[in-house]
Amino acid sequence: MIVLSRRDLPPLLSAIHDPPARLYLRGTGEPDLLSRTAVAVVGARACSPYGSQVARMLGRELAAAGVVVVSGLARGIDGEAHRGALEARGLTVAVLGCGIDRDYPGAHASLARDIAERSLLVSEYEPGIEPAPWRFPARNRIIAGLCVATIVVEARERSGALITADFALEEGREVFAVPGEITSALSAGTNALLRLGATPLTSAADVLESLGMEPPRAVPPTISEVAASLLERLPASVDELVRSSGLSVAEVAAAVAELEIAGLAAEGDGLCRALARPVG
Amino acid sequence: MLARAVTFALVGLEPRRVEAEAHLQFGTPSFTIVGLADRACQEAKQRVRSGTLSAELEWPGKDHRITVNLAPAELKKEGSGFDLPIALAILAATHQVPRPRLEEHASCGELALDGRLRRVGGVIAVAEGARRAGLERLICPYEACAEAALAGVEPIGVRHLADAVAYLRDELEPPEFVVGNGRPRRRPLDLAEVRGQERARRALELAAAGRHNLLLGGPPGIGKTMLARRLPGILPPLEEEHALEVTRIHSVAGLVDPDHPLIGYAPFRSPHHSASTAAIVGGGPRLRPGEASLAHRGVLLLDELAEFQRPALEALRQPLEDGEIFVARAAGTVRFPARFQLVGTMNLCPCGARGDPGAECTCSAQRLARYRDRLSRALLDRFDLVVTVPRPRAVELQESSGEASEPVRSRVVAARLRLSAEPPSRTSAADELLTRAVERLPLSGRGRAKVAAVARTIAALAGSDAVLPEHIAEALGYRAPPDLAA
Numbered sequence: 001m002i003v004l005s006r007r008d009l010p011p012l013l014s015a016i017h018d019p020p021a022r023l024y025l026r027g028t029g030e031p032d033l034l035s036r037t038a039v040a041v042v043g044a045r046a047c048s049p050y051g052s053q054v055a056r057m058l059g060r061e062l063a064a065a066g067v068v069v070v071s072g073l074a075r076g077i078d079g080e081a082h083r084g085a086l087e088a089r090g091l092t093v094a095v096l097g098c099g100i101d102r103d104y105p106g107a108h109a110s111l112a113r114d115i116a117e118r119s120l121l122v123s124e125y126e127p128g129i130e131p132a133p134w135r136f137p138a139r140n141r142i143i144a145g146l147c148v149a150t151i152v153v154e155a156r157e158r159s160g161a162l163i164t165a166d167f168a169l170e171e172g173r174e175v176f177a178v179p180g181e182i183t184s185a186l187s188a189g190t191n192a193l194l195r196l197g198a199t200p201l202t203s204a205a206d207v208l209e210s211l212g213m214e215p216p217r218a219v220p221p222t223i224s225e226v227a228a229s230l231l232e233r234l235p236a237s238v239d240e241l242v243r244s245s246g247l248s249v250a251e252v253a254a255a256v257a258e259l260e261i262a263g264l265a266a267e268g269d270g271l272c273r274a275l276a277r278p279v280g
Numbered sequence: 281m282l283a284r285a286v287t288f289a290l291v292g293l294e295p296r297r298v299e300a301e302a303h304l305q306f307g308t309p310s311f312t313i314v315g316l317a318d319r320a321c322q323e324a325k326q327r328v329r330s331g332t333l334s335a336e337l338e339w340p341g342k343d344h345r346i347t348v349n350l351a352p353a354e355l356k357k358e359g360s361g362f363d364l365p366i367a368l369a370i371l372a373a374t375h376q377v378p379r380p381r382l383e384e385h386a387s388c389g390e391l392a393l394d395g396r397l398r399r400v401g402g403v404i405a406v407a408e409g410a411r412r413a414g415l416e417r418l419i420c421p422y423e424a425c426a427e428a429a430l431a432g433v434e435p436i437g438v439r440h441l442a443d444a445v446a447y448l449r450d451e452l453e454p455p456e457f458v459v460g461n462g463r464p465r466r467r468p469l470d471l472a473e474v475r476g477q478e479r480a481r482r483a484l485e486l487a488a489a490g491r492h493n494l495l496l497g498g499p500p501g502i503g504k505t506m507l508a509r510r511l512p513g514i515l516p517p518l519e520e521e522h523a524l525e526v527t528r529i530h531s532v533a534g535l536v537d538p539d540h541p542l543i544g545y546a547p548f549r550s551p552h553h554s555a556s557t558a559a560i561v562g563g564g565p566r567l568r569p570g571e572a573s574l575a576h577r578g579v580l581l582l583d584e585l586a587e588f589q590r591p592a593l594e595a596l597r598q599p600l601e602d603g604e605i606f607v608a609r610a611a612g613t614v615r616f617p618a619r620f621q622l623v624g625t626m627n628l629c630p631c632g633a634r635g636d637p638g639a640e641c642t643c644s645a646q647r648l649a650r651y652r653d654r655l656s657r658a659l660l661d662r663f664d665l666v667v668t669v670p671r672p673r674a675v676e677l678q679e680s681s682g683e684a685s686e687p688v689r690s691r692v693v694a695a696r697l698r699l700s701a702e703p704p705s706r707t708s709a710a711d712e713l714l715t716r717a718v719e720r721l722p723l724s725g726r727g728r729a730k731v732a733a734v735a736r737t738i739a740a741l742a743g744s745d746a747v748l749p750e751h752i753a754e755a756l757g758y759r760a761p762p763d764l765a766a
Contacts, residue, residue, distance in 0.1 A: 045645035075645040107649060185640050237670040238479040238757070249482040250738070254753035261713075261720045261756075268761065269628055269635035270498060270668035 001026055001100070001127070010035040016145040016171050020124035023142075026100040027116035033091055034120070038068035039207055040143045040168070042161040043077030043153035048186055049268025051154035054178055055080035056087070057275050058151060061204035063090020065216055070095065070146050072139060073108055073121070077153045077161070086114055093146065096123040097139035098131035140164040148211060149174035151201055155189030162189050165198070174210060176201040221262040227255040234265060234274040241272070281305075283372030283379050285365035286386045288409035289357050290402050292567055292607070292614030293532055295409025299351045300362060302369035307345040313366070315350030318358045324391075327360075328367045331391035335442040340374055358566055360390035361400040364419065367391060367441060368448070377448045385436070385448075386410035387419040395441040397421040401534030404527055404541070407431035419444055425457035427531060427541035430524060464545045465537060468513035472684040473506075476672040480507050483667045483758060485688055488514045489695035490737030493600070493622040493662055495585070495760075498669035499636035504625040507669070508581050511623060513685040515546040515579070516693045522577045525617060529569050529576055547578035549620075553587040561595045562616045563607040572599050575620035585624035586654045593659055596622070600662045622662065626655075636671050664730045666760040695740040704739040706732070706747040713749045717756055731755045 002025040006014065013019055013034070025031055041058050043051060055077040059069050063085035071078040073094040085092035094115050096104065100123045103109035115121055124142060125135065140160060144150050144167035152175070155161040165175050177198040180187020194200055201207065205215045223231075230241055230252065241252045256272055259265035265274050281304040288295035311325050332339050340346055348366050350357050365387045371377045388406045390398040399421045407428040410418045418428050422437035429435050436454040438444040446452035474481065480496060484507055487494040494511075496504040518526060523544045530536050530543055551560060551571040562570030572580055582588060599605050603619035630651045633639035643651070698704070706714070714735075718728050732747075735755035739747045 046641070046643060046648060048641075075649065239476060239670060239672070242478045249478045250742075250750070250754050253479070253482075253757040254750045257717075257753040257756035261717055263720065267668075267757075270670035271635075 002031055004031060010146065012038075012148065013142065013145040016141065016167075018141070019145065020142060022124065024100045024123050024125070024127065025120050026122075027118075027120040029091065029093075029118065029120040031120075033068060034093065034122070034146060036068050036091070037066075037211060037213075038070045038093065038147045039211075040070045040147040040150040040164060041077065041081035041153060042071055042140075042143065042150065042164050043190075044155055044159055044161065044186060045074050045076040045078075047076040047080075047154045048184075049271065050180070050273060051077055051178075051186065052080045053266050053268060053273055053275060055153045056084035058153070058204050059084025059092070060088040060090075061215070062207065063092060064088040065204070065208050065213055066090070067208070067211070067213070068093055068119075070143055072097070072136075072143055073104070073112060073115075075105055075107065079108055079111060081153075082111060082115060086118065089118075091119045093119055094121045095139055095143045095146070096121060096125075097135040099123060099125050099127040099129040101127040102129075102131065104131045136160055137163050141167045144168040144171065144173065147173065149176060149207060151176040151178065151207065152190050152193060152198075153178045154180060154186050155193075156185055157188045157192065159189045162193070165193055174199065176207060221264065223258060223262050223264065224255065226251065227258045227262075230255050231259055231264060231274055234272050236272060237270050238272065281373045283369050283382070285369040285372070285382055286410075286413070286415060287362060287365040287388050288386065288406040289355055290405055290532060291355070291612070292616060293405060293528055293569070294614075295405045295412075296355055297409060297413055298355065298357065298362075300365040300369045301349045301351060302366070302373040303347045303349070304340050304344050304370075304373050305347075306343055309342055309344060311346045311348075313348045313350065315353045316356045317350055317362070318356065320360050321350075321357050321362055324360065324363045324366050327363050327391045327393060328370065330393040331363070331395040331441050332367055332371070334393065334395035335440060335445065337371060337376055337442070337445060338374060340370070346370060359400060360398075361388040361402070361406070363391040364389035364397065364441070364444065368419075368444065371445060377445055381448050384415065385417045385419050386413070386415045386433075387444075389419070389421045389424075391441060397438055397440065397444075399423045399538060402532040403427045404431050404524075404531045404536075407433045407435070408528070419447070422455065422457070423538040426459045426539065427527070427536055429457070429459055430527060430542055458539070459542070463540075465540060468545075468685070469510045470513060470685045471510050471688060472681045474503065474510065474682050476682070477503060477507065477669060480504075480667055480669045481682065483665050484511055485514065485692065486734060486737050486741065486758070487511065487621065487623070487665055488688075488692045489741050490664075490699065490734065491621050492664035492734060492737065493624075494665045494667070495624045495626070495660070495663040496667055496669055497626050497628050497635070499634065499639070499671055500627055500632045502669055502671050504669055505581075505583050508583070508623045508625055509548075509550075510685065511579050511621075512546050512548040514689045514692050516689070516696060517544050518546060518577055526577050529573050529617070533569055533574060535574070547575055548581065549575040549578070550581035550583055553582070553584050555588070555592060557589070557592045557595050560592045561599065561605050561607070561618070567607060567609070567614050569616045570605070572596060572605060572618040572620060573616040576617050578620060579623055580620040581623045581625075583625050585626040586651055590654060590656075594656060597658055597662070624663065628668070635668060638671065660760060661726055663760065664734055665758040667758060668761065691741060694743070695737065698740040698743070699737065703736055704745055704747050706735070706752075707749070710735070710747045710749045710752045713752045717752070721756070721759075723759065727759055731759060734758055
């Protein structure tokens, strides 16, 4: 375990209105990775499959471009963002609202271990301190403080993720919001942010561009014509694809699996969604 | 004066030979039954006495002590099936029935106070015990004739105790009876009534062809249960040996139709989610087969899987693995066969709105996690096919009806033949795709094996000699979603 005193805090974090007195670090990552370009990905705990897929995609693509993905280890969006970054073998920092020796939530104990193996878990609280509701908003100021930009993926009205966005705005950092359906309560918070002037996020490249970074040029995976034609019809359920394409269930199912293996689509709660736009 | 009649007691499904010995001696009048008889069996005294008098037969005189021993004494005797052998033994002891002739017969049945005979459960198992013991004829209630005949003994169907006595005195020929044909009494539900839901229909067909366990998820009211109930209609009929096995289990549970006892079709059971562990896997004080055994060679539907008590669900893991259930008691262990196909349905979250584009899910993250935690990974791992059924659009509901069950069933029969004759094996291209999928998708070792098995079924249904990459690809679509998988 490493303890950073106020003098050793990364510059971005020490620049905020009330920086933490000290920061406890757990994990094998170097402390100076906290000074590298970092982006926060935060959002609802009870998220939709859409939200979790977007969070994972952002985590993966940002980490692949060399950005440190910062989040709060909570269920839902936070966890997916961390997982996406780990998938891309990138760096990710989890900021906890309790002592760094506590795995909270319990369901993310193994995720916390994976993060500690490659990167860092950090907290301003001494080891052994229990999680408490009032510690999470305070934790959010550190998430926002560590990062040059904050992305809110899905948030209800009065969500904790909006507190993180507020801190980021106060410190003059960039805030992105992922647009959602205007009728969905899960997107009420993010859509409200957009109305207030947050930058709409349509792909990880939007963030990289604003940071002056180049997205890594990935070779587009080769997929069959059938799969490519289905990709353009997403989001849709398999039944709807059968109906609109005139193919058999077996053919559609095989093409969807092809898209999933290629990392171009994912299925959640019966609906297939595209994770990237059709190539070409 | 001593006489004996042979019958069989059931331990689980197994018949054990029991001799009802009646002994008369002079003394203070009394009537005692010994030999570990349970309550129903003790009450035989009243039924046997009234039945004998109603049949206008003689009851031993006022100066007689009657002792009935059910041997072997250490075996527990349960139920009312011992009434007839007890009555016949007493009648033989009083020389109203020829003793040597009685000893050539097995008998079972419950007596009514007016001397008529009532059906009891498990007659087929008793008849089987008689056949194994070398007894060729079984005196049983007339309604149970068809059932007893299935076990290969000659049933002597009697409607009244007086008929049984007349037959044993050679004064009466046993009446004729009809054996059923083994077809279901009611037409099974037809798939033609399901509109849309192409993917779930496909999964149902695959489940039928490959005997895969199937989990249907989705918001309420979209037809998960409706689909699941149509699975028996596309299953092939049972082989003769299996049909007898199934009939025996249902007979012991007292669920056999007297006119059509043979169950030649796949049974379908759907216990309510409040069912206890004993109700599902069997047991209880009388060691009856549970729902899992009643679904042997058929389908066990657990509607609203997540609402079942966890111990009841966990108890299903053993039969899902071994195809049988061992119920252990201090007195010994009883084996119930339970090779069933499991079909589960569940909502995607406790409020039910998840997966429904027209509703908003209000479940908190903790509540959702708790709901999904009710099902252990070990149980979820047993489902080869997991399908999330979306809410159909109004357009689909207006469409004409879907394909009927009959053509689906013929495809299933053909696929099963192919799977048992020479199961298709994977081509190298298919192997390559499977390996790539394991690398790219969250897929465990067991998940890989399940995909391979489902792909084999898909190939067999397609009439292909080999498992091709497209079959693997389709099979991948039925794996458990990451939030349900390990």
